Amino acid sequence: MALSHPSVSNDAIQVHAQNVLMKYQQHTLFSVADLTFKQGDVIYLQGDNGSGKSTLMKILAGLITPTQGRVASHGFARNPWWQIDSLLGKAVYLHQHPYLFEGSVKYNLTYALKQLTLTAKERHHRIEQAINMAQLNDLLDHHASDLSGGERQRLAIARAWIAQPKLLMLDEPISNMDKHSQRLVLAMINQLKQDGTGLLISSHQTCGLTALCKQHWHIKQGTVHTSMHVPTTETVHQSNTTELHYGTTN
Amino acid sequence: MNDGWLALLQQAFSLLLSLNPDVWAIINISFSVSFAALLITVVPSIILGFILAFSHFRGRWVVTNLIQTLQSIPTVVIGLLVYLLLTRQGVLGDLKWLFTQQGMILGQMLICAPVMVALSQAAFSSVDRRAWETSRTLGASWLRAVWTLCRELRVPLLLAIIAAFSRILTEVGCSMMVGGNIMNVTRNIPTAIALETSKGDFAQAIALGLVLLILALVLNFILGSLRGKALPRSH
Numbered sequence: 158m159a160l161s162h163p164s165v166s167n168d169a170i171q172v173h174a175q176n177v178l179m180k181y182q183q184h185t186l187f188s189v190a191d192l193t194f195k196q197g198d199v200i201y202l203q204g205d206n207g208s209g210k211s212t213l214m215k216i217l218a219g220l221i222t223p224t225q226g227r228v229a230s231h232g233f234a235r236n237p238w239w240q241i242d243s244l245l246g247k248a249v250y251l252h253q254h255p256y257l258f259e260g261s262v263k264y265n266l267t268y269a270l271k272q273l274t275l276t277a278k279e280r281h282h283r284i285e286q287a288i289n290m291a292q293l294n295d296l297l298d299h300h301a302s303d304l305s306g307g308e309r310q311r312l313a314i315a316r317a318w319i320a321q322p323k324l325l326m327l328d329e330p331i332s333n334m335d336k337h338s339q340r341l342v343l344a345m346i347n348q349l350k351q352d353g354t355g356l357l358i359s360s361h362q363t364c365g366l367t368a369l370c371k372q373h374w375h376i377k378q379g380t381v382h383t384s385m386h387v388p389t390t391e392t393v394h395q396s397n398t399t400e401l402h403y404g405t406t407n
Numbered sequence: 408m409n410d411g412w413l414a415l416l417q418q419a420f421s422l423l424l425s426l427n428p429d430v431w432a433i434i435n436i437s438f439s440v441s442f443a444a445l446l447i448t449v450v451p452s453i454i455l456g457f458i459l460a461f462s463h464f465r466g467r468w469v470v471t472n473l474i475q476t477l478q479s480i481p482t483v484v485i486g487l488l489v490y491l492l493l494t495r496q497g498v499l500g501d502l503k504w505l506f507t508q509q510g511m512i513l514g515q516m517l518i519c520a521p522v523m524v525a526l527s528q529a530a531f532s533s534v535d536r537r538a539w540e541t542s543r544t545l546g547a548s549w550l551r552a553v554w555t556l557c558r559e560l561r562v563p564l565l566l567a568i569i570a571a572f573s574r575i576l577t578e579v580g581c582s583m584m585v586g587g588n589i590m591n592v593t594r595n596i597p598t599a600i601a602l603e604t605s606k607g608d609f610a611q612a613i614a615l616g617l618v619l620l621i622l623a624l625v626l627n628f629i630l631g632s633l634r635g636k637a638l639p640r641s642h
Contacts, residue, residue: 220540246546256537259559269545320546 170232170323170355171195172217172248177226179212186212189226189381192374194248194357196232196323199350201367201387202359204376210359211253213376214326217357219244233323246272248324248355253332255313257301262293265301265312269320283319290345291315307338314345324355331366339365363388418610419617429590430614437595440508441576444515449568452520456527456567457553461539471528477521482514483580489514490584506587511595514581519571526567530560562633569626577619 174192178185186209194200194217204210215221216228230247257265266287270280288294291311296304304312310330317325330346331339343365350356350369357374360367367387375382422430458464459471492498493505493513504510538559542552557564579597586593588602596615603612 215540218544220544240548245543249546250540250544252537252541254537256535256541258538258541258555268542268547272546272548272551317545 169195169197172228172230172244172324174217174223174228175226177216177223177228179209179216179221180224181212185379187376187379187381189213192217192381192383194324194326194355196355197353198355198357198372199370200357200372200374201363201370202357202374202376203367203388204359204361206361208376210361210376211328213381214250214328214357214359217244217248218250218326219247220250248326248357249317249320249322250326251313251317251328251330253329255309257304257309257312260301261297262299262301262304262312263297266293266297266316266319268316273320283321287315287319290318290348292341305338307334307341310334311338311341311345314342314349318345318349321352322354324357325349326357326359328359329361330358331364332360342366343369415609415613419614422611422614423617427614430611432591433594433596433599433615434618436508436591436593437576437597440511440582440595441515441572443508444512444519444575445568445572447512448516448520448523448571452523452571453527453557453564453567454553456524456529457531457556459524459528460531474521474524474528477517478525481580482518482578483584485517486514486581486584489517489581493585505585506589506593508586508593511582511586511593514585515575515578518578518581519575522571522574523567526570527564530563530567531556533563534560565633566630569630573623573626576622 172194174189176190177192178188180186202210202213212221216223219228228244230244233247236243258268267284270283275283288297291314293308293312293315296308301309301312314327314330327346331342334342346356346358346366347369356370358366358370368389370387371385373384373387375384459467459474489510490497490505492500493502493510494500495505502509504513534556538556539552542555543549547555577597579601582588582593582595583598583601586595586598588594588598594602596619600612600615603609603615
C-alpha cells in the first residue's frame with residue numbers, strides 16, 4: 158500500500174525509508190512504501206504492543222536491516238573516508254529501558270563527545286548544559302547502576318542530547334516513570350523540540366508527550382499509516398475500545 | 408621418608424630464594440615465551456570472538472565448531488603439527504624456527520588462541536545487545552563500539568586471558584617437541600620439570616613446580632575475586 162507523506166525539501170536532514178518490509182520469521186511485522194523522518198519533525202509513533210514500533214525505529218537508526226527495502230540518510234555531513242557511510246549515528250535511537258555503560262554518570266554523559274571534535278570550552282559548556290537540563294548535578298560521580306528509573310531515562314536523553322543529534326527517536330520514554338521524572342523528561346523533550354531536533358516518539362497511549370507532536374504514524378494491521386492529525390487522549394481511547402470490541406490485534 | 412621430602416623442599420626453596428641462575432633462567436624463558444604468545448594472540452582472538460558472537464556469516468557454525476575442537480586437541484599434537492611446519496622440509500622451514508623460542512611462541516599461540524576465542528565468544532554472546540546498539544547509535548565507530556563492549560565485559564575477558572595463559576604456561580608437549588628443551592634457550596618450567604624428574608634431581612623439579620603452584624594460587628585468587636565482582640547487572 159502506497160503511503161503519501163508530506164513533501165520535504167531535498168536538502169533537509171532526513172532519513173528516508175522506501176518500500177520497507179519487515180518480517181519476523183515468516184510473519185510480516187509491517188510494511189511501508191514511503192516514510193520520511195526529517196529535522197524539525199515531531200512525530201508520535203503509535204502502535205499496539207508487538208506491532209513493531211521499536212523495530213521501525215531501529216530500522217531508521219540503522220541498527221536493524223529490513224527484510225526488504227531501502228533506508229537512506231540525506232543532508233548529513235559525510236563520514237571520514239576510512240569509515241563506512243552507514244545510517245548508524247544519524248538518527249539516534251533511545252531504548253525504552255536505556256542501557257547505561259559500566260561507570261559513572263559522567264562517563265555515560267560524555268560518551269558521545271569522544272567522537273566529536275570540540276574545543277575544551279565547547280565541551281565543558283555542553284556538559285554543563287546537559288547536566289542542568291537533566292538535573293543530574295548531584296549524581297555526576299555516582300555509579301550509573303545506582304540511578305532510579307527516572308534518573309536513568311534523564312541521563313540517557315542527556316547523553317544523546319550532548320552530541321546534538323539532528324534526529325532523535327525515543328522509545329516509550331516516560332513509561333513506568335514517576336510524575337516528577339515525567340515532568341523533567343517532558344521538559345527535556347520540549348527543549349529538544351525548541352532546538353529543532355527531529356523527534357520520533359513512540360507510545361502505545363497518548364499522554365502529555367504525544368501532545369507535543371505534530372505528526373502521527375500509526376502501525377496498524379501490518380502497515381504504517383501517516384497523517385498530520387495527532388490523536389488526543391479521547392480519540393485514542395475510543396479507537397482502542399472499538400478495536401477491543403471487535404477483537405482486532407496487531 | 409618424611410625427612411627426605413623435607414630436605415628436598417628445603418633445597419627447592421633454597422634454589423629459588425638464592426636466585427639460582429639456572430632455575431631463574433628457566434623461569435624467565437617460560438614467562439617471556441608465554442607472555443609473547445599471549446600478547447600476539449589476545450587482540451585478534453577477542454576480535455574473532457566478537458565476530459563469531461555478533462555476525463551471522465555463512466560458515467560461522469563451522470568456524471565455531473573448529474575452534475571448539477582445537478581447544479581439545481592435545482598440546483603434543485599441536486607440537487607435532489608445528490614441528491612438521493618448521494622442520495627443514497616444512498612449509499615454514501626457511502624461518503629456521505625449530506628449537507628456538509620463536510617456534511615455541513608459534514606453538515603456544517596455536518594453543519592459547521582457541522581458548523581465548525571460545526571464551527570471548529561466550530562472553531560477547533552473553534552481553535546485553537543494547538550495549539552495542541547504544542554505542543553505535545551514539546555514533547561510536549565499529550572499533551570503539553567493540554572496545555566499549557570489551558570494557559563492559561572486562562571481567563569475563565580477563566578470565567579468558569588468564570585461562571589461556573595458564574594453559575600455555577603449563578603445557579609440556581608442544582614446548583618439548585618444538586623447543587627441544589635446550590638449556591638457556593628453550594628450556595621452560597614444564598620441560599625442565601620433566602627432565603629433572605627423569606634425572607632424579609627432584610629439588611630443581613620441586614622448585615620449578617613450586618613456581619607453578621604459587622602462580623596457580625595467585626591466578627585462582629585473582630579469578631575468584633574477579634568472579635565475585637562480576638555480579639549480574641540489574642539493568
